[in-house]
Amino acid sequence: MRRLYHLPLSPFCRKVRLVLAEKKLDVELIEERPWERRLDYLRVNPSGKVPMLKDETLNIADSTAICEYLEEVYPDPALLPDTPAARAEARRLAMWFDDKFHQEVTINLLYERVNKKMMNAGAPESAWIKAGLTNIKYHLDYMAWLLDQRKWLAGDQMTIADFAAAAQLSCLDYTNDVDWARQSLVKDWYSKIKSRPSFRPLLADLVPGFVPPAHYSDLDF
Amino acid sequence: MRRLYHLPLSPFCRKVRLVLAEKKLDVELIEERPWERRLDYLRVNPSGKVPMLKDETLNIADSTAICEYLEEVYPDPALLPDTPAARAEARRLAMWFDDKFHQEVTINLLYERVNKKMMNAGAPESAWIKAGLTNIKYHLDYMAWLLDQRKWLAGDQMTIADFAAAAQLSCLDYTNDVDWARQSLVKDWYSKIKSRPSFRPLLADLVPGFVPPAHYSDLDF
Numbered sequence: 286m287r288r289l290y291h292l293p294l295s296p297f298c299r300k301v302r303l304v305l306a307e308k309k310l311d312v313e314l315i316e317e318r319p320w321e322r323r324l325d326y327l328r329v330n331p332s333g334k335v336p337m338l339k340d341e342t343l344n345i346a347d348s349t350a351i352c353e354y355l356e357e358v359y360p361d362p363a364l365l366p367d368t369p370a371a372r373a374e375a376r377r378l379a380m381w382f383d384d385k386f387h388q389e390v391t392i393n394l395l396y397e398r399v400n401k402k403m404m405n406a407g408a409p410e411s412a413w414i415k416a417g418l419t420n421i422k423y424h425l426d427y428m429a430w431l432l433d434q435r436k437w438l439a440g441d442q443m444t445i446a447d448f449a450a451a452a453q454l455s456c457l458d459y460t461n462d463v464d465w466a467r468q469s470l471v472k473d474w475y476s477k478i479k480s481r482p483s484f485r486p487l488l489a490d491l492v493p494g495f496v497p498p499a500h501y502s503d504l505d506f
Numbered sequence: 507m508r509r510l511y512h513l514p515l516s517p518f519c520r521k522v523r524l525v526l527a528e529k530k531l532d533v534e535l536i537e538e539r540p541w542e543r544r545l546d547y548l549r550v551n552p553s554g555k556v557p558m559l560k561d562e563t564l565n566i567a568d569s570t571a572i573c574e575y576l577e578e579v580y581p582d583p584a585l586l587p588d589t590p591a592a593r594a595e596a597r598r599l600a601m602w603f604d605d606k607f608h609q610e611v612t613i614n615l616l617y618e619r620v621n622k623k624m625m626n627a628g629a630p631e632s633a634w635i636k637a638g639l640t641n642i643k644y645h646l647d648y649m650a651w652l653l654d655q656r657k658w659l660a661g662d663q664m665t666i667a668d669f670a671a672a673a674q675l676s677c678l679d680y681t682n683d684v685d686w687a688r689q690s691l692v693k694d695w696y697s698k699i700k701s702r703p704s705f706r707p708l709l710a711d712l713v714p715g716f717v718p719p720a721h722y723s724d725l726d727f
Contacts, residue, residue, distance in 0.1 A: 349601050369578045369579050373571050377568045380570050427552060
């Protein structure tokens with residue numbers, strides 16, 4: 286049985302869960318709290334991070350490596366386009382959300398509000414929350430700029446870039462940090478992706494001590 | 507003509523330069539200082555980061571997207587192995603250096619010592635330097651553990667993982683932050699990769715205001 290070591294509010298784990306579900310691949314979810322530094326986990330994944338995918342024959346760590354692997358072994362449905370140039374654009378934007386958006390927004394908001402509390406690492410820093418709330422505006426505007434020219438973030442086809450973005454945003458929606466009124470194009474895009482069957486398990490996640498806003502799991506938000 | 511917008515001491519730019527050179531692809535290097543936020547650059551690459559590869563027909567930003575593109579379009583010599591499992595291991599380790607090593611080591615050492623000065627952003631923080639110097643030990647030990655079982659980092663074939671690692675280490679070697687005496691297996695591995703023709707231009711880089719140690723460009727260090 287395929288297993289995914291994950292955290293419910295990790296955007297990287299959510300990206301992999303979405304890709305697995307889009308490709309109709311069953312997986313058993315096992316919660317792993319990286320900050321507990323469990324020795325048996327570190328033995329198989331010395332980075333200590335989530336997600337890690339454990340197959341019958343191999344362990345794969347790192348969400349980018351996992352998604353590329355799944356795309357190679359289970360190419361249907363394709364989450365990368367056909368041409369190298371279009372694939373480069375999808376990968377550029379997937380990395381935009383995994384790297385730039387995560388650094389500028391997710392760390393400042395989600396990690397301050399949620400992870401810090403789960404780790405008993407003190408109160409959220411208001412300066413970081415403020416920075417995250419400022420930064421997310423620019424990212425939503427950039428997404429709207431892309432979606433004004435394209436059906437999906439990387440082009441006319443739904444790709445890994447959309448799942449990378451939706452994974453980050455869904456975590457921030459759980460903490461009510463996304464102003465959906467800011468850009469209707471982004472809201473329409475998120476509404477489409479949120480309605481997919483692959484998204485349902487994410488919307489059912491509940492993290493003890495943190496209550497998502499009513500609209501979080503509402504498909505008609 | 508192919509152009510790479512880069513910074514000489516950016517590990518991500520160095521990774522792409524190594525891949526281009528291994529594949530014998532000519533490129534014109536153009537220095538771009540991301541912190542100057544040059545408007546013409548932001549127009550084509552809104553992330554504002556380096557590297558960006560500009561081809562006749564397209565711009566590709568993000569070093570991971572660039573390397574995957576180059577591997578697809580110029581597959582010879584291959585820098586990813588043949589099987590999906592082996593490719594996953596190469597990508598996992600490339601991301602290890604791009605993400606984990608970079609966060610835990612490079613930011614604390616290189617960015618504190620060099621980038622901060624270039625940006626006129628104050629003196630290096632000794633706490634961060636100390637953290638970087640502690641963290642690099644664990645990474646060198648992990649590399650030695652891998653190299654004790656394998657010829658190259660991801661297996662018996664030289665891959666993108668080796669270039670991702672060598673790119674980070676070469677920048678830290680410029681600031682004399684690598685204790686090569688710690689792990690002879692790592693030193694032997696670096697010696698092999700440093701001797702490749704693709705490495706020569708990196709060893710000739712000189713950043714005004716920062717003098718590399720004598721052994722930096724010495725192939726017999």
